[in-house]
Amino acid sequence: MRGVVAFVIAVAFAGAAHAQMPMPMPMGDMPMGQAPAPGQVLGPAVGKGEVTRIDEATGRLGIRHEPIPALNMATNMNMLFRLADPAMLTQVKVGDQVTFEAQREGAQVTIIKLQKAAP
Numbered sequence: 294m295r296g297v298v299a300f301v302i303a304v305a306f307a308g309a310a311h312a313q314m315p316m317p318m319p320m321g322d323m324p325m326g327q328a329p330a331p332g333q334v335l336g337p338a339v340g341k342g343e344v345t346r347i348d349e350a351t352g353r354l355g356i357r358h359e360p361i362p363a364l365n366m367a368t369n370m371n372m373l374f375r376l377a378d379p380a381m382l383t384q385v386k387v388g389d390q391v392t393f394e395a396q397r398e399g400a401q402v403t404i405i406k407l408q409k410a411a412p
């Protein structure tokens with residue numbers, strides 16, 4: 294397994310070097326912006342955006358959201374959020390406009406309140 298992982302990383306770096314471009318930022322556990330210091334929690338803060346993904350396997354919700362400076366996310370981005378309550382996954386569908394409250398601890402951003410935006 295280690296060998297496979299090393300191989301995949303080597304190929305990814307080779308590809309990036311060849312293209313003379315940085316590796317693309319993976320969606321999910323690595324939201325852009327500086328993470329708070331260990332143990333420090335940012336927020337909760339209000340955000341809004343559009344649901345892009347319902348990930349039942351991991352219990353996460355993909356949202357393309359507007360900037361949330363209080364959570365060190367200063368640009369629009371499409372990312373996966375943890376959910377304080379897994380039942381939130383069943384309350385929305387892809388394409389819904391939502392508002393939410395989220396807090397950030399390290400790289401993890403967790404939605405603690407989720408609401409469909411008024412049409």
Ligand SMILES: [Cu+2]
Binds near residue numbers: 325358366370
């Ligand atoms: Cu974000």
